Amino acid sequence: MKRFSLRYALMTYKLDQFYLPLAVFGLFIVVSLIMKDTPQFTNIARIYLGTVLPLLGGILAAYAILEDPALELRFATPISASRTLFERLGIIFISQAIFALFFQVIYTLLGGNFSQFVNVWYVQLAWIIPTISLMMLGCVCSLLAANSTIGALMVGMVWLVELIARGWFAENFGKYFLVFMGPLMPEHPDLIANQISLFVISAVLLLCSTALLRRQERYI
Amino acid sequence: MIKINSLTKTYGTGGKTVQALNGLDLVIGQGMFGLLGPNGAGKTTLMRILAGIVNATSGSVNVDGIDVNTEAGKMEVKKMLGYLPQELGMYPELVAAQFVDYMAILKGLDNPVERRERVENVLNMVGLSDNTGRKIKGFSGGMKRRVGIAQALVNDPKLLIVDEPTAGLDPEERIRFRNLLVNLAANRTVLLSTHIVEDIGQTCRDLAVIARGQVVFRGSPAELTQAASGHVWALTSSALEKPDHGLTIVSMLHLAEGTQYRMVGESAADYPNAQPVQPGLEDGYVWLMKSAGQSIDTL
Numbered sequence: 393m394k395r396f397s398l399r400y401a402l403m404t405y406k407l408d409q410f411y412l413p414l415a416v417f418g419l420f421i422v423v424s425l426i427m428k429d430t431p432q433f434t435n436i437a438r439i440y441l442g443t444v445l446p447l448l449g450g451i452l453a454a455y456a457i458l459e460d461p462a463l464e465l466r467f468a469t470p471i472s473a474s475r476t477l478f479e480r481l482g483i484i485f486i487s488q489a490i491f492a493l494f495f496q497v498i499y500t501l502l503g504g505n506f507s508q509f510v511n512v513w514y515v516q517l518a519w520i521i522p523t524i525s526l527m528m529l530g531c532v533c534s535l536l537a538a539n540s541t542i543g544a545l546m547v548g549m550v551w552l553v554e555l556i557a558r559g560w561f562a563e564n565f566g567k568y569f570l571v572f573m574g575p576l577m578p579e580h581p582d583l584i585a586n587q588i589s590l591f592v593i594s595a596v597l598l599l600c601s602t603a604l605l606r607r608q609e610r611y612i
Numbered sequence: 613m614i615k616i617n618s619l620t621k622t623y624g625t626g627g628k629t630v631q632a633l634n635g636l637d638l639v640i641g642q643g644m645f646g647l648l649g650p651n652g653a654g655k656t657t658l659m660r661i662l663a664g665i666v667n668a669t670s671g672s673v674n675v676d677g678i679d680v681n682t683e684a685g686k687m688e689v690k691k692m693l694g695y696l697p698q699e700l701g702m703y704p705e706l707v708a709a710q711f712v713d714y715m716a717i718l719k720g721l722d723n724p725v726e727r728r729e730r731v732e733n734v735l736n737m738v739g740l741s742d743n744t745g746r747k748i749k750g751f752s753g754g755m756k757r758r759v760g761i762a763q764a765l766v767n768d769p770k771l772l773i774v775d776e777p778t779a780g781l782d783p784e785e786r787i788r789f790r791n792l793l794v795n796l797a798a799n800r801t802v803l804l805s806t807h808i809v810e811d812i813g814q815t816c817r818d819l820a821v822i823a824r825g826q827v828v829f830r831g832s833p834a835e836l837t838q839a840a841s842g843h844v845w846a847l848t849s850s851a852l853e854k855p856d857h858g859l860t861i862v863s864m865l866h867l868a869e870g871t872q873y874r875m876v877g878e879s880a881a882d883y884p885n886a887q888p889v890q891p892g893l894e895d896g897y898v899w900l901m902k903s904a905g906q907s908i909d910t911l
Contacts, residue, residue: 461702461703464699464701465702468665469718470690471718608666609665612660
């Protein structure tokens with residue numbers, strides 16, 4: 393059975409959840425234009441792709457499930473929890489991916505380059521891994537607390553702590569949990585281990601989210 | 613056929629638990645079935661358990677032989693279910709036809725042609741054929757309820773659960789809605805939960821009254837009415853104080869000669885002028901609640 397419609401997934405996606413990433417995208421394009429000829433220009437792409445985009449993804453993911461106005465009706469249909477997660481989080485990831493790819497194109501047209509990264513695949517991993525990690529964190533925390541705002545706050549807190557203390561994280565066991573290693577420390581010797589670890593953690597959080605969402609009575 | 617045995621549901625853990633259902637037993641056949649009870653009696657919890665949304669703490673629930681307590685059973689029941697919750701949330705930016713179409717997709721109606729036809733049919737059935745292209749955010753409360761019932765019907769469910777469907781509707785809308793439900797009950801089980809006694813009396817041949825998570829009455833509206841026979845009185849009094857002595861005032865009317873009270877209770881011996889009157893369904897319900905020890909706010 394189909395039970396999925398991209399058209400309706402988009403139509404039921406709250407537009408304000410699209411406006412915020414769009415506004416931030418626009419802001420970073422303007423900043424790129426202003427700082428085009430300065431030494432800081434090389435950092436703008438890393439900051440946007442590796443830190444800002446994942447933060448927005450995490451916050452949007454925290455609000456993706458429980459803010460559905462027709463949640464009780466959806467729960468009364470034979471839609472599985474994993475399908476609901478796929479539909480709601482998928483839209484957010486796709487929209488973040490579009491912004492990420494557009495930004496790379498515009499940044500390159502403005503004369504920027506990604507020479508800090510080994511190749512273009514590493515550039516993609518630099519935003520995909522943090523985005524997925526923070527999205528799953530936001531989702532699982534909001535479901536665990538049955539409160540979207542708490543999920544968003546957890547994302548913000550982890551983001552802030554890891555950003556400020558990234559040096560400490562990189563030198564300790566925390567290197568396996570540092571979501572910003574890919575974009576901000578692409579030359580770190582444990583980068584691959586870090587990315588594998590974050591991917592596995594994200595997968596575990598996805599399974600936890602699925603299990604939590606099956607307990608529908610917690611959210612109505 | 614729905615069979616419910618020793619059903620309990622407890623919310624919360626530790627010292628902060630709430631017993632919503634407390635060993636509830638019930639058998640419901642085809643047709644319109646009314647579920648009556650005061651706020652907080654456990655009606656919505658029962659509805660949600662039947663809809664596979666809430667898990668029972670203990671006991672069994674079978675819908676057409678399917679065990680609703682298992683994950684697989686829940687999915688099976690949801691395939692044959694139409695559900696209209698008490699608090700109906702919808703996507704305000706969608707037009708009525710799109711919303712019902714989307715719900716049809718979620719319910720597994722894959723064929724676009726058949727689905728479009730079915731959406732048109734159900735919107736026509738609920739009297740919204742002229743408003744299919746209007747956004748839901750512009751609808752009145754009654755129209756939103758009708759969209760709600762349309763989405764519940766779109767998969768032609770064998771079991772239709774409607775929770776407080778007439779709350780907030782004007783009298784005309786309520787009548788229209790009740791008639792619609794009766795029509796729908798011709799070939800399926802319709803479970804109507806409400807605390808509005810009149811809605812049950814006008815639509816159901818069979819009903820159960822729930823109080824404190826248990827069934828305190830099971831029978832027909834006529835039987836419930838009859839239960840209050842000999843316990844309903846009318847009294848016209850010019851005294852400022854309202855009648856009391858264990859009587860519950862179910863209605864009062866200010867007249868030129870005083871205030872006319874309609875009272876339900878064990879005895880009106882303390883009021884020699886009180887005249888026994890024929891009970892109505894509401895009197896039967898009030899008497900039942902008094903007998904069950906459920907507090908009823910006096911007027």
